[in-house]
Amino acid sequence: MPQINKTLPPSVTRLIDALSQLxxxxxxxxxxLAYYLLRAPAEESVGLADALxxxxxxxxxxxxxxxxxESNPCDVCTDPTRDRGVICVVEEPLDVTAVERSRGFTxxxxxxxxxxSPMNGVGPDDLKVRELLGRVAAGPGEGTPxxxxxxxxxxxLEGENTAAYIQxxxxxxxxxxxxxxxxxxxxxxxxxxxxxxxxxxLEGRQxx
Amino acid sequence: xxxxxxxxxxxxLYARLELDLPGGLSIIQGDNAQxxxxxxxxxxxxxxxxxxxxxxxxxxxxxxxxxxAPYPYAILKSDLQRxxxxxxxxxxxxxxxxxxxxxxxxIDHINKRGIDLVGQLAVVLFLPGDVDLVSGAPALRRxxxxxxxxxxxxxxxxxxxxxNRALTQRNALLRQAQERRIDPDELEVWNDQMVxxxxxxxxxxxxxxxxxxxLAAPVxxxxxxNREYLQIVYQPNFDPAAPPSTTxxxxxxxxxxxxxxxxxxLQTAFRAALAERQRDEMARGMTLVGPHRDDMRFxxxxxxxxxxxxxxxxxxxxxALKLAEVSWMRDRIGDEPVLLLDEVLAELDPGRRQSxxxxxxxxxxxxxxxxxxxxxxxxxxxxxxxxxxxxxxxxKNAQG
Ligand SMILES: Nc1ncnc2c1ncn2[C@@H]1O[C@H](COP(=O)(O)OP(=O)(O)OP(=O)(O)O)[C@@H](O)[C@H]1O
Ligand SMILES: [Mg+2]
Ligand SMILES: [Zn+2]
Numbered sequence: 001m002p003q004i005n006k007t008l009p010p011s012v013t014r015l016i017d018a019l020s021q022l023x024x025x026x027x028x029x030x031x032x033l034a035y036y037l038l039r040a041p042a043e044e045s046v047g048l049a050d051a052l053x054x055x056x057x058x059x060x061x062x063x064x065x066x067x068x069x070e071s072n073p074c075d076v077c078t079d080p081t082r083d084r085g086v087i088c089v090v091e092e093p094l095d096v097t098a099v100e101r102s103r104g105f106t107x108x109x110x111x112x113x114x115x116x117s118p119m120n121g122v123g124p125d126d127l128k129v130r131e132l133l134g135r136v137a138a139g140p141g142e143g144t145p146x147x148x149x150x151x152x153x154x155x156x157l158e159g160e161n162t163a164a165y166i167q168x169x170x171x172x173x174x175x176x177x178x179x180x181x182x183x184x185x186x187x188x189x190x191x192x193x194x195x196x197x198x199x200x201x202l203e204g205r206q207x208x
Numbered sequence: 209x210x211x212x213x214x215x216x217x218x219x220x221l222y223a224r225l226e227l228d229l230p231g232g233l234s235i236i237q238g239d240n241a242q243x244x245x246x247x248x249x250x251x252x253x254x255x256x257x258x259x260x261x262x263x264x265x266x267x268x269x270x271x272x273x274x275x276x277a278p279y280p281y282a283i284l285k286s287d288l289q290r291x292x293x294x295x296x297x298x299x300x301x302x303x304x305x306x307x308x309x310x311x312x313x314x315i316d317h318i319n320k321r322g323i324d325l326v327g328q329l330a331v332v333l334f335l336p337g338d339v340d341l342v343s344g345a346p347a348l349r350r351x352x353x354x355x356x357x358x359x360x361x362x363x364x365x366x367x368x369x370x371x372n373r374a375l376t377q378r379n380a381l382l383r384q385a386q387e388r389r390i391d392p393d394e395l396e397v398w399n400d401q402m403v404x405x406x407x408x409x410x411x412x413x414x415x416x417x418x419x420x421x422x423l424a425a426p427v428x429x430x431x432x433x434n435r436e437y438l439q440i441v442y443q444p445n446f447d448p449a450a451p452p453s454t455t456x457x458x459x460x461x462x463x464x465x466x467x468x469x470x471x472x473x474l475q476t477a478f479r480a481a482l483a484e485r486q487r488d489e490m491a492r493g494m495t496l497v498g499p500h501r502d503d504m505r506f507x508x509x510x511x512x513x514x515x516x517x518x519x520x521x522x523x524x525x526x527x528a529l530k531l532a533e534v535s536w537m538r539d540r541i542g543d544e545p546v547l548l549l550d551e552v553l554a555e556l557d558p559g560r561r562q563s564x565x566x567x568x569x570x571x572x573x574x575x576x577x578x579x580x581x582x583x584x585x586x587x588x589x590x591x592x593x594x595x596x597x598x599x600x601x602x603x604k605n606a607q608g
Contacts, residue, residue, distance in 0.1 A: 026305030116394070118380035124394065157373050157401060164397040 012038070064135070066111045066128040068093045076109060083107045084144040089132060089166065090152050091115055091159065099152065104202040107150075110135065115158040116165055124165060132166065136173050148176045150205055155180075167208045178205040209330065209543045210573045211251065212294075215285040218270040220246035221600040228604075229575070230593040231289075233568065235584065236577045238597035244577035247597065248333060248548040251575070254286050254297050255329040255359060255546075257313060257322050261337070262351070265301050265309045279303050288329055291543045297329055326362040330537045330545035334530045334552055341529075342522040343514045346503040353413050353504065356420075356533060360540040367408035374402035375495055383493040399482060402498070407474045409499045410444050417442035417504055419539070420532050427567070428508075428528035431560050436508040438525055445501035448477035523555060531567060544572040552576070553583050 008016075012034055020030035037045045061067070062074035069075070076082060076096075086107030090096055096109050112127045124130075136146045149170060153159035167177050180201045216225040221243050238244050249268075252260055259268060273280035281302035288295045298314040313320045315328060341348055357364040378398040384390060421440040428438035448469065469477070481497045482489075489496050506513040506525045513525050530547075537545040547568060553561050553576070565588050568574045581589065594605040 028305055116397075118377050118384060121384075123384070124391065157370060158377070161374075161377070161397050161401055164400060165393060168393045168397065 061128075065109045066113065066131055067096055067109060068111075081106070085147040086150065087132070087135065087146055087148070088150045088152050089163075091154060091162075095152065099202070102202065107148075112153070112162065115153060115156075115162040117158050127162075129166060129169070133169055133173075136170060136175050146173075146175045148178060150178050150180065150202070151208070152180045152202075163208070177208050179208050180205050209288055209290045209546065211286050211329070211546055212289050213285075213287040214247075214251065215283075216250055217283040218273040218280065219250050219268055219282045219284055220270060222246065222250075223270060223600065225600070225602060227595075227602050229573070231573050232571070233588075233592035234573075234575045234595060235581060235589065235592045236575060236595045236597055236602070237579070237581045238577070239579060242597045243600045243602075244579075244597055245335070245550055246600075247602070248335075248550050248575065248577065250284050251286070251329075251546065251548060252331055252333045254284050254299060255325070255331040256355060257299060257311065257325055260333060260335060260355075265311065266303060268301060269303065274303070279305075286329065295328065297325075323362055323365050326358065326365060327360060327541050330359050330541055330543065331548055332530050332533045332537065332545050333548040333550070334527065335550045336552070336555065338526050338530070339519065339523045341526050342506045342517060346501075349504040350500075350502055353416060353502075356536075357412060357416055359545075360537055361412060364409070364412045367405045367412070371402060371405035371409050371499065374398055374405060375498065375500055378402055379494050382489050382495065385490045386493050395486075399479060402495075403475050403478050403482070404471075406446070406498045407471055407478055410446065410502065411471065411474070413499065413502065414442050414444065416536075420529060420536055423535050424528045424532035427531045428525065431524050431528055431563050432508075433559065436521070436524075438528055439507040440529065441505045441507055443503040443505060445499065445503070446478055446481055446497050448474065448481075520557075524560065527552065527556075527560075527564065531564075534571070547571055547574040549574065549576040551578065553578060554580075 015034045015037070016027070016030045019025055019033050020027050022030075025033075037048070058070050059068050060070075060072060062069045062072055062077055064073045064077040067074050067076070071078075083106050087110050088099060088105055088107055089110045089112060090099065091112055091114060093111055096111060099105050099109075110128065110132045112129065112132070114122055114127050116122060116124055116127065132149075136149060138146075149166075151163040151166060153163045163179055167179075170177050210231045211229050214225065214227045214229060216222045219225075225247075236244050236247060249259055249263075253268070258265070269280050269282045273282070279302055281300060283298065283300050285296070285298045288297065296314075296316050298312075298317075300310075300312040300314075302310045302312075304310045311322075313322060313325060315324060341352055354368060358368070378395070381390060381394060381398060385395075417440055421438070424440060425438050428436060432438075478497070482495075485496045506517070506522070506529075508517065508521060508525065511517070513522055517525070534545055534547055549568075552564070556564065561583075562585075565584070568576075569588070569591065578584070581594070584592075595602050596605060597603075
């Protein structure tokens with residue numbers, strides 16, 4: 001960080017360095033945030049620090065759906081009213097929130113935590129793909145059999161590719177594999193799709 | 209179509225330019241390094257949202273602009289008169305935090321994506337360095353085809369984007385294959401993305417080259433005083449119907465896919481070719497088959513000009529291609545493109561110069577640059593709007 005002044009105390013430069021590691025935040029925004037916190041009342045930065053500490057300390061992946069949760073299994077996975085025979089596969093935890101908002105879905109989820117992207121060094125084994133295959137393959141006696149897997153990855157090249165890969169791996173599993181209907185704008189993000197579009201996309205899903 | 213007004217802010221050496229342009233012919237005269245090429249480049253940028261020959265966006269922003277603003281920017285604007293009415297194009301480029309670049313495109317004051325520029329402003333640009341198109345690396349000819357098609361065919365832009373993206377991912381995967389065992393399905397799903405897009409790209413390129421060669425041949429015959437017959441031949445890297453010999457037959461129609469093959473057949477053949485090279489691809493860590501390795505050759509009287517043509521012959525062939533591109537674009541979008549000629553006359557013999565001037569005399573809008581206006585004949589100059597550029601200041605000469 002060449003711009004950072006040598007006269008700054010290490011506690012300030014350390015925060016600026018840490019903040020500028022965050023996506024979308026460059027050295028200039030990082031310094032602005034640091035100075036803001038420096039001037040703000042102590043409660044504000046302590047509150048932020050607590051929130052940051054709890055983020056890692058209190059959360060974990062749900063052992064069933066891999067979503068971020070404080071209680072394991074998560075609230076969705078333990079909800080007795082949900083249909084355990086249907087799994088909606090999404091890229092990120094925020095996508096679960098988006099689908100839940102649409103209220104068009106009553107099954108369970110599976111969060112991949114990314115998409116296959118060799119140029120970013122991400123292969124199937126870096127995602128929660130194996131866990132998904134395990135859920136679908138779990139035989140009778142181990143709970144309700146999975147009737148349907150809805151692949152709700154984003155309609156980007158990488159999202160489509162990840163869906164296609166999973167679909168290949170699920171061939172012969174006995175579960176019906178469907179893809180969200182193209183109500184979603186291509187290149188768009190599930191997270192930003194509005195509720196109506198999303199529930200239509202869920203209704204109109206197609207067998208792959 | 210006609211560019212009525214061009215407005216530049218912080219573009220190359222232009223701190224600020226407000227320029228009214230007439231239809232028909234304009235001559236921009238000026239000494240070396242005064243801003244002639246930069247002006248044509250700016251117009252090209254408005255049509256394609258990039259500079260010719262892979263110049264980076266950051267190079268466009270005027271040096272010194274960073275002293276005036278923390279995040280320096282350039283703005284290019286044009287008022288167009290098209291067959292379907294008046295339109296406004298605007299592109300802003302700004303250096304953002306972390307040395308990234310931001311680009312905004314507005315059409316008629318509404319924010320748009322790059323692909324929305326297709327068919328808005330069509331230009332044909334001829335730079336002195338374009339002679340290398342004939343003899344240079346195949347990548348130059350692929351870029352030429354991509355740029356020409358991208359101005360008229362949104363389907364091509366989409367197919368090319370998907371192909372390039374899938375190709376990049378596939379290449380990254382093939383590189384990983386050198387370090388870990390990859391699951392065949394991993395490769396297969398990228399093939400599923402790459403193959404249909406690749407066939408689409410190849411088919412559209414074939415069609416375009418076929419149309420261009422048919423239009424270029426008569427222009428070229430004329431420019432060469434009936435001495436030469438030009439053929440521009442598309443050479444797909446992946447060609448299931450490749451002729452076994454390397455001599456070029458007179459082909460009346462090469463706009464269609466190889467005999468009897470439709471898109472589905474070509475996809476099957478593309479897949480077969482990939483399967484055949486798979487071991488090789490894994491060893492080398494890259495995709496070895498596909499339109500990213502296409503080429504295009506210029507043949508005059510059966511001789512490959514890229515290998516055996518004189519510099520003058522190569523220049524004439526490119527000029528014929530660019531002039532053909534004007535009518536090709538008109539056919540494709542139903543409106544006349546703007547022709548931009550940078551210093552072309554300097555390099556032509558008097559006969560060819562005359563023939564060129566006659567061809568452009570009746571165009572909707574042509575902008576030519578020169579260091580020496582005396583190279584043009586009097587009749588021609590009388591019909592043209594004359595501008596002088598001096599250190600980024602353009603003034604219109606009094607007519608007379
Ligand atoms: N980003 C930039 N900011 C300011 N000036 C620039 C920038 N990029 C290039 N220049 C300068 O602009 C000047 C004009 O360049 P341009 O190529 O337009 O001249 P020209 O009139 O076409 O000259 P020639 O007759 O030699 O071809 C050059 O001196 C070049 O160094
Ligand atoms: Mg120049
Ligand atoms: Zn869960």
